[in-house]
Amino acid sequence: MNFDLQFGAHVLKAKMSGQPIVALETTVVTHGMDYPHNIDTALAMEQAVRDAGACPASLGIVDGQPVIGMSEEQLRAFAKSPRGSIAKCSRRDFPALIGLGKSGSLTVAGTMILAAAASIDVFATGGIGGVHRGHPFDVSADLLELGKTPVTVVCAGAKSILDLPLTMEVLETQGVPVIGFGCKNLPAFYTRDSSIAVPHSVANVDEAASILTAWRKLLGNNGMLFTVPVPEDAALTNDEMEKVIDTAxxxxxAxxxxxxxxxxxxxxxxxxxTNGRSLNANIALLINNAxxxxxxxVRATQ
Known part of the structure; x- marks a missing residue:
């Protein structure tokens, strides 16, 4: 896709100086959490990226304009908007939102597309979409985008409300490298271990950066996943979450x-x-992933 991109001043500065940039999605702001948790988390993710030495770029569509590096004012406007007034934007939605001058928050797939258009190849999110439980025909566009858009996504695995074995099968079919960061099994968003083995794992940032560097040199057309377990002090147990998810x-x-x-x-x-404990886990993993x-x-540029 050929976009007319608007860059935030901080992102332009990072591009000119060679500072690494990390893309951040905005559906967590408009659909993932209520106010003020949404804006507090979005700003905390940006700060976590800065603290690591990189530049954060929150991506969205503002009144039909794709923005690479939304301002705090723009993020706050998204956060305070009535639920449903800002559309979730995936690949299929760009023409309508841009053509009609509407605003949109970006899904994982949508963020990958805009990030690639802006030559940003590292992206932090919570959990990717996948295959829905009980509805194997319902496959998230995130999985297909990972198979054709060269962006590395750092996440806490796929959301545990999904069918994780089938999700891994689709990722394999799409040729997506799945790398466990400090884990040999796929994290399950709210919980640290799904008991589903990942094909590769790394122990630290140095090893992850080596893989990112190799992936860049290969110049492939597919994305890559680094899966990071939710911080231990915020994690929920598998048994509890299975019961809760089944009920939900x-x-x-119904x-x-x-x-x-x-x-x-x-x-x-x-x-x-979960009386809000899943929200605490969600916030913790988002900031940790950022x-x-x-x-x-940063390490991959050194």
Missing amino acids: IKAAD DGVHGAAVTPYVLGKVVEL KTAGEIA
Whole structure:
């Protein structure tokens, strides 16, 4: 896609100086959390990237304009917007939002597309989308984008509300390298270990940076995943989460929730059923992923 990009001043400065840049998504601001948790988390992620020595670039569409490095004012406007007033933007949504001058927060797939257009190849998020439980025909566009857009995504695995074995199968089919960061099994978002082995793992930032450097030299057309477990002090247990997720998914089915509405509905129900502890885990992993992405990006430039 050929975008007319608007760059934030801090991102332009980083590009001119050669400072590594880490892309950040904005659906967490408009759909993932309520105010003020959404803006507090978004700003904390940006600060975590800065503390690692990299430049944060929160990506979104503001009144039809793709923005690489939204300002705090723009992020706050997104955070305070009524739920549903700003669309989630994936690959299919760019023409309509840009053509009609509407605002959009970017999904993982949407962020990857704009990041690649801006020559940013490291991106930190919470968890990627995947194959929905009980609905194997419902495959997130995130997985397909990872198969064709060269951006490295640092995440806490796929959201544990999904069918993780099938998600890993699709990633394999798409040729996406999945690298465990400090883990040999796929993290499951709220929990640290899904018991599903990942094909490769690294112990530290140096090893991760070596893989990122090799991936860049290969000049492939596919993305790559570094999967980072949620910090231990914020993690929930597998047994508890399985029960909670099962209840939340059944509620979504009973209420007739489908498509893009499923994930925010189920995540909201999970927060309710865990008395907010899943929200704390979500915030912790988002900030940790931003920090890790910044550290990997910086080390890969040294």
